[in-house]
Amino acid sequence: MAHGPTRRPRIVALTLAALVATAACSAPGGDAGNDGADASAAPVTDATCGTAPVTLKGYFETGFPLPKNLSDEFTKQFPNVTWDIREDQFAVITQNAPRVLSDDPPDLMRLPQVSELVKDGLLKNLDGYASAFGWDKWPASQLEQMRVSGTGERGDGPLYAMGLNFSMTGIFYNKKLAAQVGMTQPPATLAELDTVLQKAKDAGLVPINQFNGGATGGLAFPLQNLMAAYGDPAAINQWIYQKSGATIDTPANLRAAEHLQKWLKAGYFAPDINSQDYAAMMSRFIGGKNLFIFDGDWESGNLDKQMAGNVGFFLMPPAQAGGKRAAMSAPLTYGISTKAKNADCAAFFLNWVATNQQARDIAVKVGGSHPMGPADAYMPAVAGNTVTASTLAAGATIGTDNGAMDFIANATGAIYAKGWTPQLQKMAAGQQTPDGLLKSVQKDYQSQVKD
Amino acid sequence: MIVKRREALIGRLLLVLLMAVTVIPFISLFVTALHPAGTYPSGLSWPENPQWGNFADAFRVANMEKLLWSSFLIVLGVVPVSLLFGTMAGFAFGHLRIPGHRAGFVIFLLGLTLPFEGIITPLYYQIRDLGLLNTRWAIILPLIGLFMPFSVVWMRAHFVTMPDDLSEAARIDGANTWQLFRRVHVPLAMPALSSLAILLFLWTWNQFLLAIVLVDDPAKRTMAGALGAFQGQWGTDIPLLCAGALLILVPTLAIFLAFQRRFVAALLQGSIKG
Numbered sequence: 137m138a139h140g141p142t143r144r145p146r147i148v149a150l151t152l153a154a155l156v157a158t159a160a161c162s163a164p165g166g167d168a169g170n171d172g173a174d175a176s177a178a179p180v181t182d183a184t185c186g187t188a189p190v191t192l193k194g195y196f197e198t199g200f201p202l203p204k205n206l207s208d209e210f211t212k213q214f215p216n217v218t219w220d221i222r223e224d225q226f227a228v229i230t231q232n233a234p235r236v237l238s239d240d241p242p243d244l245m246r247l248p249q250v251s252e253l254v255k256d257g258l259l260k261n262l263d264g265y266a267s268a269f270g271w272d273k274w275p276a277s278q279l280e281q282m283r284v285s286g287t288g289e290r291g292d293g294p295l296y297a298m299g300l301n302f303s304m305t306g307i308f309y310n311k312k313l314a315a316q317v318g319m320t321q322p323p324a325t326l327a328e329l330d331t332v333l334q335k336a337k338d339a340g341l342v343p344i345n346q347f348n349g350g351a352t353g354g355l356a357f358p359l360q361n362l363m364a365a366y367g368d369p370a371a372i373n374q375w376i377y378q379k380s381g382a383t384i385d386t387p388a389n390l391r392a393a394e395h396l397q398k399w400l401k402a403g404y405f406a407p408d409i410n411s412q413d414y415a416a417m418m419s420r421f422i423g424g425k426n427l428f429i430f431d432g433d434w435e436s437g438n439l440d441k442q443m444a445g446n447v448g449f450f451l452m453p454p455a456q457a458g459g460k461r462a463a464m465s466a467p468l469t470y471g472i473s474t475k476a477k478n479a480d481c482a483a484f485f486l487n488w489v490a491t492n493q494q495a496r497d498i499a500v501k502v503g504g505s506h507p508m509g510p511a512d513a514y515m516p517a518v519a520g521n522t523v524t525a526s527t528l529a530a531g532a533t534i535g536t537d538n539g540a541m542d543f544i545a546n547a548t549g550a551i552y553a554k555g556w557t558p559q560l561q562k563m564a565a566g567q568q569t570p571d572g573l574l575k576s577v578q579k580d581y582q583s584q585v586k587d
Numbered sequence: 588m589i590v591k592r593r594e595a596l597i598g599r600l601l602l603v604l605l606m607a608v609t610v611i612p613f614i615s616l617f618v619t620a621l622h623p624a625g626t627y628p629s630g631l632s633w634p635e636n637p638q639w640g641n642f643a644d645a646f647r648v649a650n651m652e653k654l655l656w657s658s659f660l661i662v663l664g665v666v667p668v669s670l671l672f673g674t675m676a677g678f679a680f681g682h683l684r685i686p687g688h689r690a691g692f693v694i695f696l697l698g699l700t701l702p703f704e705g706i707i708t709p710l711y712y713q714i715r716d717l718g719l720l721n722t723r724w725a726i727i728l729p730l731i732g733l734f735m736p737f738s739v740v741w742m743r744a745h746f747v748t749m750p751d752d753l754s755e756a757a758r759i760d761g762a763n764t765w766q767l768f769r770r771v772h773v774p775l776a777m778p779a780l781s782s783l784a785i786l787l788f789l790w791t792w793n794q795f796l797l798a799i800v801l802v803d804d805p806a807k808r809t810m811a812g813a814l815g816a817f818q819g820q821w822g823t824d825i826p827l828l829c830a831g832a833l834l835i836l837v838p839t840l841a842i843f844l845a846f847q848r849r850f851v852a853a854l855l856q857g858s859i860k861g
Contacts (some may be wrong), residue, residue, distance in 0.1 A: 228815065
């Protein structure tokens with residue numbers, strides 16, 4: 137076969153290399169920038185969907201029928217509004233949120249934690265709608281988590297998202313097993329809860345199953361509940377909102393972590409929690425294999441179906457009798473893109489979800505959680521002996537006690553995966569002390585917040 | 588060669604063991620898929636009331652009809668073009684040995700070491716600037732490019748083993764280069780070509796990363812994304828997820844069964860030729 141002169145290959149190679157290089161490095165395009173994110177703070181009095189045909193673009197999560205049902209009902213009431221809905225896993229939405237909001241902006245989108253998105257100017261400032269619709273007169277704790285200040289701290293400042301409802305976490309229990317160990321009503325103090333746990337252990341039952349295996353650190357649920365029982369939930373929120381100077385390594389939190397360690401050492405948790413995933417925990421609890429799980433009201437409907445009449449719920453009891461209750465409680469967050477075409481209509485929809493009677497019915501029946509809105513708003517009737525009724529009532533209690541907390545796992549993007557999960561798994565295995573746990577998480581937190 | 592009884596027995600035993608290791612996960616998938624939707628089945632247990640309807644539900648919920656069509660369109664866009672380019676380039680590199688073929692081949696080898704994940708960000712901006720975001724072209728065009736190194740290396744490996752005498756004979760009979768390629772070498776390359784086709788089909792069908800980054804509309808993605816429909820932020824509908832996984836598997840399995848003779852033949856061919 138004929139070969140070219142020896143110099144040719146080098147030229148070809150260079151050309152090809154240049155081609156490859158250009159292809160890989162081609163201009164990343166103009167940056168969207170922070171255009172008008174803070175512009176619309178004045179009340180938007182005429183935010184409606186009008187009468188002309190409108191198509192709202194929605195980007196929702198899979199495995200959760202609530203937004204779809206709400207949008208169907210909305211179209212029934214406002215026939216000029218139709219929907220163009222895409223659905224993705226929540227994990228995918230979390231990853232895709234910035235690019236979707238910037239390059240293919242939906243009118244209404246399910247959102248992960250908002251502070252990064254606000255910093256990038258991708259979310260519409262909803263203050264104008266809030267004052268026009270009267271959202272600012274609702275219990276402040278409902279909207280707190282979705283407010284972001286100019287410095288990127290959450291908790292106050294303009295509103296950048298809204299909830300379709302808000303979830304509630306606490307302790308679910310198996311009523312039959314509870315009766316067996318003599319627990320006739322939910323414990324009123326932490327000491328009473330300890331007694332029940334000991335009785336369950338003595339009776340040969342598994343007191344608590346909790347997912348804590350693989351990439352999950354489910355012990356964060358009981359830990360945060362204990363923190364709020366010993367200390368002030370507002371202080372925990374300060375830490376989650378990245379307020380300057382906030383620390384998780386406080387004396388109250390240390391006592392909470394020590395209490396959790398006491399539970400671990402006493403054998404109140406199943407011995408294999410470090411290999412339990414969420415599904416395994418649910419499977420065992422529904423199968424009647426243990427007394428308690430720490431979980432949220434997104435399971436209420438499911439549990440009412442699969443353990444009808446045999447499942448109860450209570451909020452973590454306070455350390456002192458009569459003390460205030462607190463719980464992790466987060467809105468099901470939806471936001472409007474800065475570049476949305478039908479922002480007014482989307483805001484009108486969000487207000488409708490919180491105030492319309494049918495919408496509130498759907499929020500409870502399909503979503504299983506407490507609707508947003510004023511404290512004295514219409515509440516749908518729920519059968520008294522269901523766990524859904526208990527979680528809804530808990531929502532009201534948390535409202536009056538002002539005890540809503542965001543989840544300690546949401547403080548930074550990586551704190552759950554890199555801080556809480558490995559440290560809690562080590563503690564469950566007896567390789568980490570309560571003090572070491574808090575110090576280590578605080579160190580990770582500081583390095584992550586600095587960036 | 589005479590095989591001793593004991594050896595045959597151990598061989599069989601090992602085979603059965605390997606088969607069990609391969610098959611058990613699928614049995615587990617299948618049994619779990621028959622439990623009532625929304626439950627959390629534990630272990631391997633036959634449900635009291637097998638829910639055969641789960642398969643229909645999974646098909647409907649995950650919008651699989653649309654995704655099947657979408658996957659089919661994407662495969663149709665990627666595989667034939669990649670085969671054509673890969674074969675022609677492989678022929679040029681392996682048989683014609685065009686000037687600079689060594690350097691060019693090294694470039695393709697380098698491409699083979701490049702992970703998809705490494706170029707996904709520049710790819711995103713490029714596709715955006717081309718205005719192709721959220722179209723199937725955003726999956727098809729990059730995939731053709733990304734499959735090129737493997738296709739070229741694969742086909743070159745085949746053409747390199749073809750004796751030059753064949754080409755000389757064809758040329759004496761008056762064939763030009765195109766005819767040589769089309770009438771002599773492509774028919775002889777059928778085994779290599781068809782196994783490449785199967786591999787490219789599988790990779791395209793299972794493509795997840797490009798689909799999820801470059802296309803926001805799930806209905807325009809590949810089948811692999813369908814499983815997301817059963818996953819929520821907190822809980823996962825495990826029975827439907829399993830049913831969906833089995834359904835997604837069916838087309839690839841069918842392709843493999845239909846072409847397995849060819850597939851195995853192609854794999855063996857290399858070993859005989861040496």
